Amino acid sequence: MTEAAAEIAIDVKGLSKSFDGREVVHDLSMQVKRGSIYGFLGPNGSGKTTTIRMLCGLLTPDSGEGTCLGFDIRRDADKIKRRVGYMTQRFSLYQDLSVRENLEFVARLYGMPNPHQVARDMVQRLGLGGRERQLAGELSGGWKQRLALGACTLPNPQLLLLDEPTAGVDPKARRDFWNEIHALAGEGLTVLVSTHYMDEAERCHEIAYIAYGHLLAHGTVPEVIAQSALATYTVSGNDLRDLAADLAGKPGIDMVAPFGTSLHVSGRDHSALEASIAPWREKPGLHWQSAAPSLEDVFIDLMNRSRDNFR
Amino acid sequence: MKGASVQHRFSEPRFGFWRRTYAMLVKEFIQLRRDRVSFAMIVMLPVMQLMLFGYAINTTPHHLPAAVLLQEDSDLGRSILKAMENTAYFRFTREVHDVAEFDDLLLSGKVLFGVEIPRGFERAVRRGDRPALLVAADATDPVAASSALSSLGMIVQTALAHDLYTGDPVSAPFEIRAHARYNPAASSRLNIVPGLVGTILTMTMLIFTALSVTREIERGTMESLLSMPITPVEVMLGKIIPYVLVGFLQASIIIGIGVFLFGVPVMGSLLLLALLSTLFIATNLSIGYTFSTLAQNQLQAMQLSMMFFLPSILLSGFMFPFLGMPQWAQIVGECLPLTHYLRIVRAIMLKGSTLANLQHDTIALFGLMLFAMTVAVLRFRRTLD
Numbered sequence: 193m194t195e196a197a198a199e200i201a202i203d204v205k206g207l208s209k210s211f212d213g214r215e216v217v218h219d220l221s222m223q224v225k226r227g228s229i230y231g232f233l234g235p236n237g238s239g240k241t242t243t244i245r246m247l248c249g250l251l252t253p254d255s256g257e258g259t260c261l262g263f264d265i266r267r268d269a270d271k272i273k274r275r276v277g278y279m280t281q282r283f284s285l286y287q288d289l290s291v292r293e294n295l296e297f298v299a300r301l302y303g304m305p306n307p308h309q310v311a312r313d314m315v316q317r318l319g320l321g322g323r324e325r326q327l328a329g330e331l332s333g334g335w336k337q338r339l340a341l342g343a344c345t346l347p348n349p350q351l352l353l354l355d356e357p358t359a360g361v362d363p364k365a366r367r368d369f370w371n372e373i374h375a376l377a378g379e380g381l382t383v384l385v386s387t388h389y390m391d392e393a394e395r396c397h398e399i400a401y402i403a404y405g406h407l408l409a410h411g412t413v414p415e416v417i418a419q420s421a422l423a424t425y426t427v428s429g430n431d432l433r434d435l436a437a438d439l440a441g442k443p444g445i446d447m448v449a450p451f452g453t454s455l456h457v458s459g460r461d462h463s464a465l466e467a468s469i470a471p472w473r474e475k476p477g478l479h480w481q482s483a484a485p486s487l488e489d490v491f492i493d494l495m496n497r498s499r500d501n502f503r
Numbered sequence: 504m505k506g507a508s509v510q511h512r513f514s515e516p517r518f519g520f521w522r523r524t525y526a527m528l529v530k531e532f533i534q535l536r537r538d539r540v541s542f543a544m545i546v547m548l549p550v551m552q553l554m555l556f557g558y559a560i561n562t563t564p565h566h567l568p569a570a571v572l573l574q575e576d577s578d579l580g581r582s583i584l585k586a587m588e589n590t591a592y593f594r595f596t597r598e599v600h601d602v603a604e605f606d607d608l609l610l611s612g613k614v615l616f617g618v619e620i621p622r623g624f625e626r627a628v629r630r631g632d633r634p635a636l637l638v639a640a641d642a643t644d645p646v647a648a649s650s651a652l653s654s655l656g657m658i659v660q661t662a663l664a665h666d667l668y669t670g671d672p673v674s675a676p677f678e679i680r681a682h683a684r685y686n687p688a689a690s691s692r693l694n695i696v697p698g699l700v701g702t703i704l705t706m707t708m709l710i711f712t713a714l715s716v717t718r719e720i721e722r723g724t725m726e727s728l729l730s731m732p733i734t735p736v737e738v739m740l741g742k743i744i745p746y747v748l749v750g751f752l753q754a755s756i757i758i759g760i761g762v763f764l765f766g767v768p769v770m771g772s773l774l775l776l777a778l779l780s781t782l783f784i785a786t787n788l789s790i791g792y793t794f795s796t797l798a799q800n801q802l803q804a805m806q807l808s809m810m811f812f813l814p815s816i817l818l819s820g821f822m823f824p825f826l827g828m829p830q831w832a833q834i835v836g837e838c839l840p841l842t843h844y845l846r847i848v849r850a851i852m853l854k855g856s857t858l859a860n861l862q863h864d865t866i867a868l869f870g871l872m873l874f875a876m877t878v879a880v881l882r883f884r885r886t887l888d
Contacts, residue, residue, distance in 0.1 A: 248730050250887050269885075273732045284727035288537045289530065300526030301731050303519050327537075343727075 201382035204258025218405040231396030232386035239405040240386040277344030281355040287329025302347035334365035354385040403498040424485040428454040429478035442468040527741020569616035570597040577625035592651035696761035712791030713804040735883035750784030770855030783844040789875035796882040815841040
């Protein structure tokens with residue numbers, strides 16, 4: 193392992209993958225530092241799952257190359273699998289096995305000594321004590337997700353690949369889950385996690401945004417917001433619905449989106465944006481304020497633009 | 504989870520192959536135990552099939568309706584009819600007076616047999632002319648006809664025991680001429696029960712493993728499994744071995760019923776029978792597993808199994824005498840494990856054959872198993888591409 197590889201957990205360049213002639217991932221390059229939590233964001237069908245599967249050897253890239261934990265993703269899939277925990281989007285443990293039997297199965301598969309004890313310890317760590325004899329298929333969504341995380345961390349991996357782990361899970365369970373992920377990262381694990389939730393993206397050390405197979409932005413959250421060069425005004429007041437209709441499509445206004453009692457008006461061309469909103473700036477009853485764009489504004493904008501470019 | 508212990512944790516565990524195979528095997532056993540319906544099937548299927556085949560379908564039929572055309576009324580004639588009834592195969596339901604009526608009854612299916620005692624029969628016997636006694640059989644039901652017809656040879660002796668004929672004991676004083684369009688190759692219980700062992704095992708074993716891989720794919724568990732460090736050979740062995748034990752249990756049930764209920768003997772070595780049965784079970788499981796790697800979903804896997812099962816039934820010698828089949832059918836039959844196993848199980852149970860006699864079929868079973876396993880391992884997709 194080289195010095196650089198010791199610092200970088202995932203280092204891939206130019207990954208592409210097509211299914212039936214449709215390109216799902218296009219020329220994707222990314223680097224993930226060891227011990228960091230890397231958020232992977234993008235709309236449905238953007239190629240997040242495909243990318244994750246290529247990283248852990250479940251799919252072979254059509255082109256591109258790279259390493260995962262210092263091992264070549266094409267040649268050393270077996271070595272990668274031994275060191276990576278992959279939590280699938282859909283619950284993929286055995287529904288007709290109990291909580292403990294599932295964990296014991298994983299422990300045995302990875303050749304861990306004393307699978308009984310290892311499974312029992314994990315049951316305690318997950319807070320699943322008392323449910324260990326319950327069939328995995330009978331657990332609620334939140335518990336299933338905890339069990340799945342437990343199963344993929346059981347063999348002490350160096351890298352976790354989590355594919356939308358918190359989809360359909362309640363906020364409390366989601367928060368517990370993220371606390372657990374931060375604890376694991378604190379122990380030196382690298383975590384790549386895909387998500388749709390903006391609040392989760394903000395809990396990551398770094399994020400990447402992927403749409404239609406293209407990696408559009410990456411960096412820390414402030415970096416990504418800065419890169420977008422988006423200017424945003426929030427407006428509060430009366431008749432915001434009419435205002436939204438009037439503003440939409442004006443030159444310089446890329447996005448108009450309601451946020452509760454206010455409206456976010458954003459655009460990349462600052463002077464055009466100023467010019468377009470000028471007639472409403474002084475209107476009584478409306479309160480204008482210049483604000484930093486939220487991550488969601490940035491992503492919606494990226495998505496709108498990528499749709500124009502790639503569709 | 505501190506860095507210091509990281510290195511030794513990722514060292515390759517010892518006996519990794521066996522540990523992983525064992526992990527798979529334990530998992531399959533638990534799943535099998537949870538699947539109550541399948542578990543019940545393991546026991547109920549052989550019992551049900553054996554009862555159906557053994558008693559209802561292929562049982563040697565008794566008291567079959569027969570018509571008699573008496574052209575003369577003699578003691579000898581009555582003795583013969585009595586002897587026929589005593590075999591329990593025949594039951595004389597009609598007495599007819601001319602040949603037309605006789606043919607009519609057979610054609611309409613009201614009787615399965617017709618017996619004609621010709622005019623001057625007794626006198627001809629006394630003269631030593633060896634007259635013919637006609638027994639016509641409805642051969643559309645060969646099973647029914649053949650066992651009854653095969654009993655006719657005995658009748659001569661029985662009939663004569665009652666009458667005082669002191670002729671030459673070697674040559675019978677009259678001849679029974681059986682008219683059947685079917686070759687009455689005796690297919691008795693002795694032949695069918697051993698055959699059923701093979702047929703039932705083929706059916707159940709194929710289905711058990713044919714669903715194993717497709718089930719993992721359809722339930723989504725394959726994605727998890729493939730992301731873990733397990734090889735195709737380990738997956739295959741882990742899925743086959745539990746069912747070898749299941750198959751062994753089934754074979755024991757069937758052979759047990761055959762011996763205790765149907766009185767089929769085991770002339771040869773029980774150990775040899777157990778060993779070769781295990782080989783046959785493993786061969787079928789491998790083939791089922793291969794189907795599982797070829798099929799896209801569980802339905803396809805079932806259809807593939809059925810496509811394999813049908814020729815196994817028809818061309819293996821279970822239904823029709825193997826050597827009576829045309830050349831091409833025999834070649835196809837040689838490629839089916841059931842063909843070889845039928846020879847093995849019949850030979851061991853009925854003839855007391857040894858391994859030396861069964862070399863060819865044992866090697867053939869091994870070859871088929873290895874072939875199936877190789878295809879399965881090559882076909883097993885390690886990625887989701």
